[in-house]
Amino acid sequence: MTIDRPGPQGMNDTSASGENLLFLTDEQLRKGIEAMFFAYRGFTADPDRILSELAYGRAHHRALHFINRSPGLTVNTLLTVLGVTKQSLNRVLRTLIEDGLVESRVGRKDRRERQLYLTAKGGELERQLSEAQRARMRAAYRMAGPQAVAGFRQVLEAMMDEQIRAQYLSLKEVRI
Amino acid sequence: MTIDRPGPQGMNDTSASGENLLFLTDEQLRKGIEAMFFAYRGFTADPDRILSELAYGRAHHRALHFINRSPGLTVNTLLTVLGVTKQSLNRVLRTLIEDGLVESRVGRKDRRERQLYLTAKGGELERQLSEAQRARMRAAYRMAGPQAVAGFRQVLEAMMDEQIRAQYLSLKEVRI
DNA sequence: TTGGAAAGTCAACAAGACTGACATAAAATG
DNA sequence: CATTTTATGTCAGTCTTGTTGACTTTCCAA
DSSP: OOOOOOOGGGGOOSOTTSOOOGGGSHHHHHHHHHHHHHHHHHHHHHHHHHHHHTTOOHHHHHHHHHHHHSTTOBHHHHHHHHTSOHHHHHHHHHHHHHTTSEEEEEOSSOTTOEEEEEOHHHHHHHHHHHHHHHHHHHHHHHHHOHHHHHHHHHHHHHHSOHHHHHHHHHHHTOOO | OOOOOOOSSTTOOSOTTSOOOGGGSHHHHHHHHHHHHHHHHHHHHHHHHHHHHTTOOHHHHHHHHHHHHSTTEEHHHHHHHHTOOHHHHHHHHHHHHHTTSEEEEEOSSOTTSEEEEEOHHHHHHHHHHHHHHHHHHHHHHHHHOHHHHHHHHHHHHHHSOHHHHHHHHHHHTOOO
16 A cells, blocks of 8 residues: 655745654655665765776775865874774775875874875876766756755754764865 | 855745856865765764674665565565675675575565565564664754755755666655 | 873784676576 | 576675774873
8 A cells, every 4th residue: 555655845834943844754764864875876986986997995085085185184183084993094095105196294293193195196086086976966966956955965964973063064164 | 265155044046946056166065075975974873883783784784674665575676776786685685584584485476586575573673773763864854954854855866876866766656 | 211192004804895607496488 | 398588596706995903103291
């Protein structure tokens, strides 16, 4: 027997305050869960294709992304942002350094630290990867419109872990 | 320099067609990309904790989820939905069947097929996992409000691969 | 100066993805 | 009826990426 779902159009309610709680049915939530799952697949698909040709993986992409965004960050900072162990990150970093995509300089103030920078070659790959990902994001944003994008960001932020959200929000102010 | 985000309420524009293209700067897109990354971590965090205590992984959760949603689906359908190879899926299914969480019955019409069902025990774990995930989704939805949720879903759908989106949209109509 | 803490590296292992080859049973087709 | 195709399962091997444990180097404070 078919269910009678509330329907996505039943949302043009008068109050955006959350009065109408019909959209919080388990069925609606399940759809949101599946949308996240499928969308994340699309989100990573384009960079993954590029990476697989270079014998790199998603972890390499993530490292390149955050080193590009915050040049000079330390290994410790990076592994905190990525949420992985230092050993796991280290393997990825080692190949990136060996291949001349990332440069690791001894920290200025604290010589135990290593500060990470992209080389020209590393910057080039990062640009290629992120441009592929941005292209999809851009298309999705265009398709959905500015209002939807604002909602998209709101929900994503609310879905993050507390500490991560604080981290993410503080990163918002960071310049390129 | 800090960005001025459009803001969820300042969006009462005349056209939802995407006239205002300011939100498509690379900086805005990069934030969307990072929001996806961090949010997905939160999205999977709660089930992951439960699973790790049972020596299961995310792959087991995904299988349980889709078997629960479409009882009797075939192995082939499931691996198409999950986007993995049969060898990969088989390893996961085997343990779930051995542990008495999933039942595999010979297909009715086509006896080559195996139809998958959750056992009572499997249903219980699925409920525990999905309830943890729904709780976070519910909280995020409440925090963001119905209008944001609609936008969230719109952008996610636009981000999926073509074929996946078609699949996802068709699944919307499916009954439990 | 010495001992602990912090940052990073090396080694070994596990989960879960992949490919390729092969087996079996059932359905479909000529 | 014989052959081919389809659906599934299995074995073996590889790769990425996560883990823990043990170690070195460096800093800092008692």
